[in-house]
Amino acid sequence: MASDDDPVPDISGVALVDVLRAVADPIRLRIVQTLADGRPHAKCGTHWNFGVHKSTMTHHFRTLREAGLTRTTVTGRTHTIELRRAELETRFPGLIDALATGDAA
Amino acid sequence: MASDDDPVPDISGVALVDVLRAVADPIRLRIVQTLADGRPHAKCGTHWNFGVHKSTMTHHFRTLREAGLTRTTVTGRTHTIELRRAELETRFPGLIDALATGDAA
């Protein structure tokens, strides 16, 4: 069954500067932009076509989660990642929208 | 007289991730939040009460300018810094507002 795994910080304890630092990386920014559709995404999906190693992606996913941006659900051997959109909107109004709208170039 | 100094990048060539990286620092974030009132601020003002060295502030100001966030005007021996609010709003709608609203803690 699907069980919540990987502890996430309480949104009230998340500092804006930490969120910004988490997002201030090309790969992590694109992850957040992809996740901004509100739907959960599998970690192994083909969406993530960066040319980096498996463990590097693990590192980025963990950074995002520890910064309070995402939540991970483990189902069997597949991990699903999801943006904490509602919570983030409450704490940092307009931020995610601004990031998602952002032009890549 | 007041002359524009210190070249700034064209706003169209500024990448979101670079803006985020510039702002992903406690000191620079607070500078931007202070500058978000739209008014120019002198670099030597008492607003900047971080306990860091002079040259460190120069480094942060330069980082913000090179990232396309600010513009510097030199008047005599005092330098005035200003947020490129309108341009940033056009390129990254809602971003500055989201940063300025952001709770410090």
Place this chain on the structure above:
DNA sequence: CGAACTGTTGGATGTTCGTCATACCGTCAG
């Protein structure tokens, strides 16, 4: 069981970054 699949963990490494200290430069006042 054993093998493939999906990810994590623990180094190791090269780079970037924030900070300081010192020296330097243009500007204004006496």
Place this chain on the structure above:
DNA sequence: CTGACGGTATGACGAACATCCAACAGTTCG
């Protein structure tokens, strides 16, 4: 002119970071 003021430039140093590699662990399936 000479000194104080406002900033910049350069160099050094330690910490943080992105990346890779190899090894490991839980899950599913034959």
